[in-house]
Amino acid sequence: MTVREFLEWLSLAPGVSGFEGPVAARIEGAWAGLAGEVRRDRLGNVIALKRGDRPGSPKLMLAAHMDEIGLMVTRVEPDGFLRFAGVPEVDLRTLPGKEVVVHGRRDLRGVVGHPPPHILSPEDTKKLPKLEDLFIDVGLAAVRARELVAVGDPITFRAEVRELKGGLVAGKGFDDRAGVAVLHQCLEELAGLHHAVDVYAVATVQEEVGLRGAVVGTYGIQPDLAIAVDVHLGDTPGVPEHKSFTLDKGPVITMGANIHPVLHRDLVAVARDLNIPFQLEAAPAGTGTDAVAMQVSRSGIPTALVSIPCRYMHSPVETVALADVARAGRLLAHFAARRTPGYLEELAWS
Amino acid sequence: MELNTLARLCDARGVSGDEAEIRDIIRQQAGGRVDVLGNLLVARPDPAGGPSVRVMLAAHMDEVGFLVTHLEKNGRLRFSTVGGIDPRVLPGLAVLVGRDRAPGIIGLGPPHLLDRKESPAVARVDDLLIDVGCSSREEAERWFSVGDYATFATVAGELGDGLVLAKALDDRAGCAVLLEVLAEEYPGVELHAVFTVQEEIGLRGARVAAHAIAPEVGLVLEGTIAAEGAGREEADRVTAVGAGPVLSLMDRTSIASREMVRVLVEVAEQAGLPYQFRRSGQGGNDAGAISLALEGVPTAAISVPCRYLHGPASVASLEDVDRVARLTAAFVRRVGTEGLRFRY
Amino acid sequence: MKELIGRLTGAYGPSGREDEVRRLIAGELEGHVDGCRTDALGNLIAWKGGPGPRIMLAAHMDEIGFMVTHVDENGFARYAVVGSMDHQVLLGQRVVFPGGRMGVIGSERVEKPEEMKHEKLFIDAGAGAGVGVGDVAVFHRPLEESGCRLVAKAMDDRVGCAILVEVGRRLTSAPNQVFLVFTAQEEVGLRGARTSAYGIGPDCGVAVDVTDTGDTPKARTMEVSLGKGPAVKVMDTYLMCHPGVRRALEESAAAAGTPFQREVLERGGTDAGAIAVTREGVPAGVVSIPTRYIHTPSEMVDYADVEGAVALLLAFVSRPLDLS
Structure with missing residues (x-):
């Protein structure tokens, strides 16, 4: 599969937080051929282990x-409409009128209804609807809706993956399936490289x-080194230039308190050496990513963060550049391949 | 009504002023001639030879849709909305730009950057752009130009039990009805079926078509609002999907001929068809233009109730579409057999 | 049970x-x-x-409870909430300290309801000594x-x-x-x-x-x-x-x-x-x-x-x- 095909395949699988089963199965299947061992831990993380060729080397x-992100059914109304809550929270700016899939006894197509302008007061037409004014219409009368839908059923956006000009793609769930695609790309590249370190590719829940x-995946694996791969603010109208990163200009390599400086230095060195374009980010405190949890696991893990610029995060049309995914995968593979068995010594603080 | 028939009509492109694609699809089936503005006029002479009522x-x-007004330096497309689109449905939307249907994205910055203390405002159309993936004006010019039209990217399909979800149900549902009605013969009627253009921006096509035809009876087939919703007052719902053809008494553009409405009700009851009255005086349709053509034309409208009208995903009942077609056909048949002409 | x-x-x-x-x-x-x-x-x-x-x-x-943060010379105790609690339910409530000392939650005079907050409330634990900083009271209700x-x-x-x-x-x-x-x-x-x-x-x-x-x-x-x-x-x-x-x-x-x-x-x-x-x-x-x-x-x-x-x-x- 190409990067685009893999990303599309992941994007179309539902996987709201806590309900990652369908997307996990796809990842598990894809990684089985690339890593020696693939397992799922007790919270559902998919963990692929590609062993290095020098036993005793660090675990990366x-x-x-x-x-x-998604929604969850909270009530089936007497007229068959569904009430819902956000998982984790609803961006009211992007929901009205959008198509969704309600994962009930079977998958049901639906649309998010909102009050039409003609029943609103003039000043209310200028406001966003409140969550309590929204509902999902699955086209079923209450009796049928109750047969097929229960409180607690997850809901995903219904969105095709669309290819824009310039090598960009738009779809749902690219946050952070783009990151999973990076890991996939990395595993594929590693097949052609020698690497001393054990590489754990983890699709987290x-x-x-x-x-x-x-939190739990890192505890279980007890890695010596950890790199989170997530998406980051892409260049979008309304987002200040200094807070955003340009699509197709390469992955973002973060530095700051959440990041071990030597890991950062060495990621940058590999990128420079391979002529992989990259963008730098300075994050003063937490990064809001899995890197936050990994860094403080057990007695502390040297951690880094590589990100894919992404526009319109947390909407049904998250947009990334395919080249950035490929570049990040290549960067990580070569970073792994170049770690020596004694690399941990370089990480010790002087 | 076959889902696929309606879906094909809804998925076609046809923003006001750019109706060529949908017109070609309809013309393939119904024939007819195209007038100066782009209306498709299908005339059926009276099979009984006359005397006829001209209907x-x-x-x-x-x-409704979008028109590209400017290519930005950063490669994005500035646009105007064509027709009444609620700006609240725009962020997070995929659209298809130009004849080649190039995907484009109307997006907003992520919620992460919002000030949590303030509730965010509705994005103004002027602040939104279509992202087509180009990173410079020069790149965008290779594919796009000012004047390109864009539509919602929705693909029509079934929703729940017997409903259809699609863009443009207003008024491809009416087009579907009209195609169905054309399949029958109506002795005593000189029938003029008109697939009009530019309704959404001011009933402009119907105006010139009615002038050319000079009908004695006008009947508009529409998709109208069903403002149903969870927690919504009954009085605010206007119409209900699945409850049958909608008869309008009045909207902002016309008052229906009371004689016509009376006959429509009679015909519906004789045919055992449920019907409902539109419980709102707002909105408008081609009846406004037809009724005022020449010296005036007694006109009424029969509508298919649609939820989320003018949105990317509107919803209607296939059975309602059938019923509107049956009511329309029965009405025209009665006009022909009884030689009915109406007053207001 | x-x-x-x-x-x-x-x-x-x-x-x-x-x-x-x-x-x-x-x-x-x-x-x-x-x-x-x-x-x-x-x-x-x-x-x-x-x-x-x-x-x-x-x-x-x-x-949930109320931890005393300050006691003034007249015995009125200010508190920090242990856990989370809406101040709207508190005025006039009876609370009890370990050992059985009772208190009543009172309020400063407040002009507008929206000005009410925990800082305007206090525990009146009766005259004399018996309640000190760090003591925690809980609701008293059978x-x-x-x-x-x-x-x-x-x-x-x-x-x-x-x-x-x-x-x-x-x-x-x-x-x-x-x-x-x-x-x-x-x-x-x-x-x-x-x-x-x-x-x-x-x-x-x-x-x-x-x-x-x-x-x-x-x-x-x-x-x-x-x-x-x-x-x-x-x-x-x-x-x-x-x-x-x-x-x-x-x-x-x-x-x-x-x-x-x-x-x-x-x-x-x-x-x-x-x-x-x-x-x-x-x-x-x-x-x-x-x-x-x-x-x-x-x-x-x-x-x-x-x-x-x-x-x-x-x-x-x-x-x-x-x-x-």
Whole structure:
């Protein structure tokens, strides 16, 4: 599969936080052929281990979350419309009129209804609807809706993956399936490289609701080194230039308190050496990614963060550049391949 | 009504002023001639040879959408909305730009950057752009130009039990009805079926078509609002999907001929068809233009109730579409057999 | 069991000072469990059955309270809230300090209602010495019955404690090793659950706690009502319940013949949120008791829901653990 095909295949699989089963199965299947061992831990993280060729070398954990934002049914109304809550929270700006899939007894197509302008007061037409004014219409009368839908059923956006000009693609769940695609790309590249370190590619669960998969996954794996791969603010109208990163200008390599400076230095060195374009980010405190959880696992893990610029995050049309995904995968593969068995000594603080 | 028939009509492009694609699809099936503005006029002489009542049936082909007004330096497309689109449905939307249907994205910055203390405002159309993936004006010019039209990217399909979800149900549902009605013969009627253009931006196609035809009876086939919703007051719902053809008494553009409405009700009851009255005086349709043509034309409208009208995903009942077609056909038949002409 | 709920809700036990509740529970369980210990944070851990997989049931002992931060020369005490509490329910409430000293919550004169906040309120603990900085008061209200409903302070989560005690007493044999954990410091951040789960290393964790309802006038949309059975949680702020645990709990309810409701809680959490992310992760779920007026002196539950929860949990721990 090409990067585009793999990303599309992942995007179309539902995987709201806590309900990652379908997307996890796809990842598990894809990685089985690329890594020697693939397992799922107790919270559902998919963990692929590609052993290095020098036993006793450090363990490198690469993590990207496979869960996506979504909604959850909270009530079936007497007229068959569904009330819902956000997982983790609703962006009211992007919901009205959008298509969704309600994952009930079977998948049901639906649309998010909102009050039409003609029944609103003039000043209310200028406001966003409130969550309590929204509902989902699955076209079923209440009796049928109750047969097929229960409180607690997850809901995903219904969105095709669309190819824009300039090598960009738009779709749902690219946050952080783009990161999972990076890990996939990395595993594919590693097949042609010698590497001393054991590489753990981990598709984590429940990142969007509190980095929970990374907390337990890192504890279980006990890596010596960890790199989170996530998406980051792409250049979007309304987002200040200094807070955003340009699509197709390469992955973002972060530095700051969440990042071990030597890991950062060496990621940059590999990128420069291979002529992989990259962008730098300075993050003063937490990065809001799995890297936050990984860094403080057990007695502390040297951690880094590589990100794919992404426009329109947390909407049904998240947009990334395919080249950035490929570049990040290549960067990580070569970073792994160049780690020596004694690399941990270089990480010791003087 | 076959889902696929309606879906094919809804998925076609046809923003007001750019109706060529949908017109070609309809013309393939129904024939007819195209007038100066782009209306498709299908005339059926009286199969009984006369005397005939000249009846004009109208459904508009055009849909709400987007028009590219400027290519930005950063490669994005600035746009105007064409017709009444609620700006709240725009962020997070995929659209298809130009004849080649190039995908484009209307997006916003992520919620992460919002000030949590303030509730965010509705994005203004002027602040939104279509992202087609180009990173410079020069690159964008290779594919796009000012004047390109864009539509919602929705693909029509079934929703729940017997409903259809699609863009442009207003008024491809009416077009579907009109095509169905054309399949029958109506002795005593000189039938003029008109698939009009530019309804959404001011009933402009119907106006010139009615002038050319000079009908004695006008009947508009529309998609009208069903403002159903969870927690919504009954009085605010206007119409209900699945409850049958909608008869309008009045909207902002016309008052229906009371005689026509009386006959429509009679015909519906004789045919055992449910019907409902539109519980709102707002909105408007081609009836406004037809009724004022020449010295005036007694006109009424029969509508298919649609939820989320003018949105990317509107919803209607296939059975309602059938019922509107049956009511329309029965009405025209009665006009022909009884030689009915109406007053207001 | 009502009598037990009365004694448990009546006991004094704000977060960090759960001793009285712990002693009471330990006494109730004596002779009914295989072993019992108290860990460093003050969690009471009792165990029974085995030698199969480890199931941890958790209910928190602590309740919300008022910690005195300053006492003026006239004996009026200012306080910091232990846990979370809406100031709107406080004016005129009676509170009690350890040792039985009573206090009444009074307010400064406030011009506009929107100016009211905790800082404008104080505890009037009577004249003279007896209350000092660091002392913690809790609501003073006895358990009352109103039809099939029970009303008390600290129903959150002594009703859960009572349910666990009852499960411990009634459980005769189980294929699983059942840990009944009465946790400390839930109201201030799920702290007791975190350390006790780390200590136990369970294969499955289930919290038993109260949850909101949507069945009062103009309540927030929530499909949980009093009297329709215990609720099996799907999600809250801190937990996406493990699908296998959820299924097992729902099947247990069916096996026990008790109705249940599904719960989606948009704001709030329970000990299970902490248990789930312990060590390498623990499949976790929650059995909730629908409760009105949570974090007020009058937390209301339906007794049938409480009995249903006991039946559900007994069925759950008595079956072989299957989380597939």
